[in-house]
Amino acid sequence: MSNERPAQEGGGSGGNYRRKRRRRGRGGRGGGGGGGGGGGGGASNQIPELEGETETVCGVLDLHRDGSGFLRQSRHNYLADEHGHDDIAVPAALVRQHRLLEGSEIEGVGGIPKKGFAKRMTIASVDSVDGMPPEESKNRKLFKELTVIDPQPMLALSAEDDADISLRIVDLLCPIGKGQRGLIVAPPRSGKTVLMQKICHALAESYPELYMMVLLIDERPEEATGWRRSVAGENREVLVSTLDEGPKHHIKIAEIALKRAQRMVESGRDVVILL
Known part of the structure; x- marks a missing residue:
């Protein structure tokens, strides 16, 4: 604003000339940008050869x-x-x-x-x-258009007699089914990460058709490495945003992981997200 005020106060054609010249300069640059934009716009309306x-x-x-x-x-x-x-x-x-x-x-x-x-x-x-x-x-049905029902069928974690006792407790007290939402609340160093890894392994063994997606947000890099080594295999992937990344990075990974899971469900697959 301080640059334009002297031009206006200068009066006469000089001030007007400067304003017009500046306007043409903007238009010229805009036109150049428009040309680039036009090229992009043209490109956006056609498929490249x-x-x-x-x-x-x-x-x-x-x-x-x-x-x-x-x-x-x-x-x-x-x-x-x-x-x-x-x-x-x-x-x-x-x-x-x-x-x-x-x-x-x-x-x-x-x-x-x-x-x-x-x-x-x-x-x-x-x-x-x-x-x-x-x-x-x-023509597939979008995720938001799918019918919401109670979780079923149950996904048994302890199908064998010699199954881990913690998985047997989960089956008895808080069974997991397709469509289930669950939350593990526990103090630090109490074994919740180990329990999640056991759940992941049990589901992968008993239900190989399930796609396992582990999403680690704001975690230590060492823990991410441990997860990758623990759950490596077909139909499994680990997505990581470590604690040294910013909030935007965390949000972006969470959003793309959720979108990926939704697209897989729309195509008829069953997906488990461990967050």
């Missing part, structure tokens, strides 16, 4: 506000790769064409696009969405 070699790409969709997104990898906790090598760009036009939802696992053909798009790995066609053909995925 690829040049050179193509390859099969896969990842979990992380959407942005402008409708475009990136395919993220579980080894990066579904967050942006710091070096950008593993992130695959998803054009907004492709998202709209297939009605892609955040958290969906997308597989398709990617490569470097021609003019009008950033020169980075970009997916140009979709072969499957959460294991389904793209057309079939459009």
Whole structure:
């Protein structure tokens, strides 16, 4: 404001000239930005053509506000790769064409696009969405539209006679079923982490079709390593946001993990989240 006041007080055409020139400068810069935006806008309304070699790409969709997104990898906790090598760009036009939802696992053909798009790995066609053909995925029922019922059936943790006594107590006093929400309240160093690991192992052994997702928020890096070693296997993954990360980082991982679980349920899978 202090820069404009002397120009107005200067009077005459000089002040007006300066104001007009500044306005044109903004317009020129805006026009340049608009040109870039126009290029982006044009690109956002079309699916890119690829040049050179193509390859099969896969990842979990992380959407942005402008409708475009990136395919993220579980080894990066579904967050942006710091070096950008593993992130695959998803054009907004492709998202709209297939009605892609955040958290969906997308597989398709990617490569470097021609003019009008950033020169980075970009997916140009979709072969499957959460294991389904793209057309079939459009018609699936959304998670929020599913019917809510009481937890059933029960997931027995102590199916064998020589099962761990703590798991037998859980089965008797607070049984777990599909659709169950549970909370473990205990003082530090009382064994709640060990109990959760036992629950995870018992479910994985008795119900191999379940997908186990361990979400560690604000935990020590050593504990994250322990979990990864403990629950490694098929249909299991550990997502971590350690205590040295900020709140935004914690929230982002929690949101993408929940979206991923919802998309899997919509496609007919059963998911267990251990938080």
